Amino acid sequence: MISQETINEAHDRIRSFIHRTPVLTCQTINDRAGADLYFKCENFQKIGAFKARGGLNAVLQVAHNQEGSAITTHSSGNHAQAVAFAARQVGMPAYIVMPGTAPQVKKDAVRGYGAEVIECEPTLEAREQGVRDVITRTGAVLVHPFDDDRVIAGQATAAKELIEDYGQETPFDVILAPVGGGGLLSGTALSAHYFSPQTRVVAGEPDGAADAVLSFQSGRVEKAPFVNTIADGLLTNLSERTLAIIRDHVSAILTVSDEEIIAAMRLIWERMKIIIEPSCAVPLAVVLKYRDQFTGQKVGIILTGGNVDLGKLPF
């Protein structure tokens, strides 16, 4: 059970290691959306993504509690960097299992933080086997990308800051986050629940990785009918843990096509002059596609990350 106090403690624990990222607005995009959008720029976060928050909150506790002498995880990208970065802060070795298909820029960055990268096939089974092998070999402690209360509590601090900085006098009508494994979405929903209870939370998911929307309806962890999306950070399924939180505290999960994701990404690049990765554009794509559900509202959007491979842009 992740309490309000758990999230406050997580924030105090990680505060000196992270950026309090800025919140940007853009008149052109507001006009396009017919709503007032506040973008929480976690693309400017340490390691270029919100995942620094959850990784730090977990690794700092592993180190403090002396739970082990090394850290391991599996990740398609940003969580890998987050754990590598966090492990370096506490001086612990990190072993990161990554699919060989992950963007080169992300593998390079993980190695840049001094971690060892173990490449594997791009399946959940191969990743989990890779982690088991590392644990057998090194005795490392696993920091799961999302199925971990400490990680979720860390991710929750992004929405907490957004609410503290821009949701006090006039609360947000809605806060949006993308959903992959559900760590960020769970944390966002819990922060809204505790710190801004009148704010609803809506998730965006790619059509080509639409597992969460099914799980949300059925109450069981479902797989996506097909997997094919540019949003490479959102390929994972929910866990029982994240599904339970999401079912309790999220209002809706809305899906968008890759075309809509790319258009939203391009709009942010061109008009806001900031670099975001495709997964990060999903919430804006949702706001533009389901315009009627957000018209005239005060909308918070977690911009999740900016670690895009400049050699492989979709435009």
Add this chain to the structure above:
Amino acid sequence: MISQETINEAHDRIRSFIHRTPVLTCQTINDRAGADLYFKCENFQKIGAFKARGGLNAVLQVAHNQEGSAITTHSSGNHAQAVAFAARQVGMPAYIVMPGTAPQVKKDAVRGYGAEVIECEPTLEAREQGVRDVITRTGAVLVHPFDDDRVIAGQATAAKELIEDYGQETPFDVILAPVGGGGLLSGTALSAHYFSPQTRVVAGEPDGAADAVLSFQSGRVEKAPFVNTIADGLLTNLSERTLAIIRDHVSAILTVSDEEIIAAMRLIWERMKIIIEPSCAVPLAVVLKYRDQFTGQKVGIILTGGNVDLGKLPF
């Protein structure tokens, strides 16, 4: 003669129309440079570039003094948008002469502000003829991209803000700006002279448009030995007016290759997660190339603009 009071008045005149842009820092780039860099993010300015400042300062005075009923200018890009944007603020028609080779995104943006675009050959002669034709036809008032005290005083406000926000307790050792026609550089040098006299000003110029460095040495307005650079905002020569200010108040003009410009641009994209255009990367390329001249110093850099054609990236 542009006095301190002229710059203060320009700032008061345009303040409500522009963003007070943020100043960003980046630990990775500081480590690479061996210096403390403060980036004044004019890529986040209205129209995506500092040129909004000079355009507004001129157009607001043309309107206020009732000097004419329309505005015209010639520009390879950002000044075109700036004048179109400024003319719209005061409800005046704008006729913008642009080389046909200017990036499509810039031509589209000018039209988006309601101005008429007149395309011409990509030579200074063709541009100036185009403007003369417009004036004959419409009686419009010319707002020159840089050979204009009102424009220079407007551009000066970028460095003024940088000094006010980050150069008070510990003054900058140096502030860098790129040089094309010299409007921004003149304004930057004047602001440093008036508001932070212990700060030297250094300019960056592409090897493939190296006219200013020659003019700076000879004291006459020289042409570049050859013109071939990705920094499409820096192709113009100085004027007598900007050369005089630059000779009085600039310490050095240092040149960099297109390779160095592209590497600096990519570094800013990848590590700062912000979008800048090639011309904008020239000062960082200078700091990295002439490292010894900046080691351990507090360095201000004017990031001039972010209007890059995403379909034509150099990486």
